[in-house]
Amino acid sequence: MVPTTWRERRRAEAVAEIKDVARRLLVAGGPSAISLRAISREMGMTTSALYRYFASLDALVAALRGELFEELGRVTQSARDEAPTDDPILRVLAMARAFRQWGLEHRQEFGLMLGPPVAGVAGPDQEPSAPDDAVACVGVAFLGEFAELWRRGTLVIPAVDPIEGYLVPSLDMYVAERADLEPLVVFAFLSAWTKLYGIIAMEIFGHMTWAVTDTEEFFEAELAEFARQLAGETNNVPGPG
Amino acid sequence: MVPTTWRERRRAEAVAEIKDVARRLLVAGGPSAISLRAISREMGMTTSALYRYFASLDALVAALRGELFEELGRVTQSARDEAPTDDPILRVLAMARAFRQWGLEHRQEFGLMLGPPVAGVAGPDQEPSAPDDAVACVGVAFLGEFAELWRRGTLVIPAVDPIEGYLVPSLDMYVAERADLEPLVVFAFLSAWTKLYGIIAMEIFGHMTWAVTDTEEFFEAELAEFARQLAGETNNVPGPG
DNA sequence: TAGACAGAGTGAACATCATTCACAGTTCGG
DNA sequence: CCGAACTGTGAATGATGTTCACTCTGTCTA
Numbered sequence: 001m002v003p004t005t006w007r008e009r010r011r012a013e014a015v016a017e018i019k020d021v022a023r024r025l026l027v028a029g030g031p032s033a034i035s036l037r038a039i040s041r042e043m044g045m046t047t048s049a050l051y052r053y054f055a056s057l058d059a060l061v062a063a064l065r066g067e068l069f070e071e072l073g074r075v076t077q078s079a080r081d082e083a084p085t086d087d088p089i090l091r092v093l094a095m096a097r098a099f100r101q102w103g104l105e106h107r108q109e110f111g112l113m114l115g116p117p118v119a120g121v122a123g124p125d126q127e128p129s130a131p132d133d134a135v136a137c138v139g140v141a142f143l144g145e146f147a148e149l150w151r152r153g154t155l156v157i158p159a160v161d162p163i164e165g166y167l168v169p170s171l172d173m174y175v176a177e178r179a180d181l182e183p184l185v186v187f188a189f190l191s192a193w194t195k196l197y198g199i200i201a202m203e204i205f206g207h208m209t210w211a212v213t214d215t216e217e218f219f220e221a222e223l224a225e226f227a228r229q230l231a232g233e234t235n236n237v238p239g240p241g
Numbered sequence: 242m243v244p245t246t247w248r249e250r251r252r253a254e255a256v257a258e259i260k261d262v263a264r265r266l267l268v269a270g271g272p273s274a275i276s277l278r279a280i281s282r283e284m285g286m287t288t289s290a291l292y293r294y295f296a297s298l299d300a301l302v303a304a305l306r307g308e309l310f311e312e313l314g315r316v317t318q319s320a321r322d323e324a325p326t327d328d329p330i331l332r333v334l335a336m337a338r339a340f341r342q343w344g345l346e347h348r349q350e351f352g353l354m355l356g357p358p359v360a361g362v363a364g365p366d367q368e369p370s371a372p373d374d375a376v377a378c379v380g381v382a383f384l385g386e387f388a389e390l391w392r393r394g395t396l397v398i399p400a401v402d403p404i405e406g407y408l409v410p411s412l413d414m415y416v417a418e419r420a421d422l423e424p425l426v427v428f429a430f431l432s433a434w435t436k437l438y439g440i441i442a443m444e445i446f447g448h449m450t451w452a453v454t455d456t457e458e459f460f461e462a463e464l465a466e467f468a469r470q471l472a473g474e475t476n477n478v479p480g481p482g
Numbered sequence: 483t484a485g486a487c488a489g490a491g492t493g494a495a496c497a498t499c500a501t502t503c504a505c506a507g508t509t510c511g512g
Numbered sequence: 513c514c515g516a517a518c519t520g521t522g523a524a525t526g527a528t529g530t531t532c533a534c535t536c537t538g539t540c541t542a
Contacts, residue, residue, distance in 0.1 A: 030360040049520050111357030116446050119271040133451035158466050166455035198439020205357045210374035211431060214407035225399050290491050
C-alpha cells in the first residue's frame with residue numbers, strides 16, 4: 001500500500017504538488033482560477049502532462065475537495081480531543097469554534113466544499129445519497145457527541161411531532177458502538193448541525209455584513225444560547241417593556 | 242423615466258433578453274455556462290455587440306443577480322401578504338416556506354445569489370458592508386414581522402448575555418415606522434434568519450442527503466418547533482428512557 | 483430640414499483555457 | 513534484457529472574454 005518503487009514515490013509527490021498548486025490558485029483567485037495551464041506553468045511542465053495524473057480539471061478539483069474535507073475533519077476532531085473528555089457540550093463547542101475558525105481562514109476552500117455543487121465536480125451524475133458523502137466526515141463527529149450526551153441522559157431536546165420517516169435509517173452506523181440512536185437525538189443533532197452551518201456559511205459567504213458588525217461576538221452569543229438550550233436552562237423573556 | 246424613444250425601448254428589450262438568455266444558460270449548466278458567445282449565438286448577434294449593454298461578463302452576472310434578488314423578494318413578500326395580517330407567526334412561516342420553495346425550484350439561481358461570492362461579481366473590491374446589500378431585501382421582510390411580534394408583546398425570546406456592540410446600529414431603519422428595535426429582538430431575528438438559511442442552503446446545495454431522506458418533512462418539523470419556541474411553548478424532553 | 487453626434491452592430495484579432503493525439507524517453511518486471 | 517507500462521513533449525482543435533477600427537442608423541439640435 002505504501003509506495004515502494006521510485007516511480008510510485010515520484011508519482012505521489014507529483015500528485016501532491018499538483019493539488020498544492022491548485023489549492024494556491026484557488027486561494028488566490030477563487031475556483032475559476034484553478035487552471036491546468038497555470039499549474040503546468042508553475043511546475044515547469046507541459047499542460048498535457050498533467051493528464052497523466054488527473055483525467056480532467058474537474059477530477060483534479062474533486063480530488064482537492066476530498067482532501068480539504070479530510071483536513072477539516074482532522075482539524076475539528078483534534079479540537080474536540082483537546083476538550084475535556086467528560087463534557088460533551090464543551091466538546092461540541094470546541095468543534096463548532098474550530099469549524100468556524102478553519103472556514104474563516106480558508107474561505108475559498110470552504111466555498112468549494114460547502115457551497116453550491118460545482119458543475120463537473122459533484123454533478124447530478126454522481127450517486128446522490130452516497131452514505132460516505134464528504135460532508136458527513138465532519139458532521140458525524142458532532143453526531144457522536146450528541147449520542148454520548150444522550151447516553152448519559154443529560155441531553156434535553158424539544159419534543160418534535162412525527163419524527164419518523166424522514167431520517168436516513170442507518171445513521172447510527174457512524175456512531176461508536178452502534179448507539180441505536182433515538183430519532184429524537186438525530187433530530188436534535190440535525191437541528192444544531194444545520195444551524196451551525198447557517199451561521200458559519202452566511203458569515204463566510206459575506207451574507208451577514210448588512211446586519212452584524214462583530215460576527216465573532218454574534219457567533220459566541222449563539223453558541224452560549226445553544227449550550228444553554230442543551231442543558232435545558234433556557235430563560236425566556238417576554239415581550240417589550 | 243419610462244423609456245419613450247424607440248431606441249430606448251429597443252435597448253431595454255435587448256437588456257432584458259440578454260439577461261433572460263443568461264438565466265437560461267445558468268439554469269441549464271450552472272454559473273460557468275453563462276458565456277457571452279453562447280448568448281450572442283442564441284440572439285443572432287455578434288459577441289462584441291453585447292458590450293454595448295454590459296461592460297463585461299461579470300457585470301452581466303451581477304445585474305442578473307440583482308434581478309434575481311428582486312424576484313425572490315417579490316415572491317416571499319407576496320407569500321407573506323397572502324397570510325392573515327393579524328398573525329405575524331403565520332406570516333413568518335409563509336415567507337419561510339416561499340423562500341425554500343423558490344430556492345428548490347431555482348437551485349442555480351439560489352447558488353449564484355446565496356452561495357459563496359463569485360470572483361468578479363461581488364468581490365472584495367466592492368464596498369463590504371453596503372447597507373443595501375441584496376441579501377437584505379429578503380431578510381428585512383422577516384425582520385419586519387419580528388418587529389411586529391415584539392410590538393404586540395407576544396414575542397418570547399431567550400435572554401442573551403451581552404447583546405450590544407455587534408449589531409449594525411441602524412438596522413431598525415428598515416422597519417416600518419422606525420420601531421426602535423430592542424437589540425434582543427434583532428438577535429431573535431438573526432437567530433431565526435441564520436437558521437433558516439442553514440436548513441435551506443444545506444438542502445439546496447445537496448449537503449443533507451447523507452442524513453435526511455425527506456427534506457420537506459424535516460423542514461416542516463423545524464418550522465413547527467420554531468413556531469413553538471416563538472410562542473414560548475417549548476416542551477422539552479429529558480434524556481433516554 | 484441638414485448635418486453632427488451618439489448609439490448599435492460588425493468582423494478581425496489576441497490572449498486565455500481544456501482536451502486530444504502521435505510521438506519519444508524512462509523505468510519496471512518477468 | 514527486452515517488452516510493456518509509465519511519463520513527458522509539442523502541435524493541434526475549439527472553446528472562451530475582451531479590444532479595436534469600422535460602418536450604419538436613429539436622434540437631436542442649429
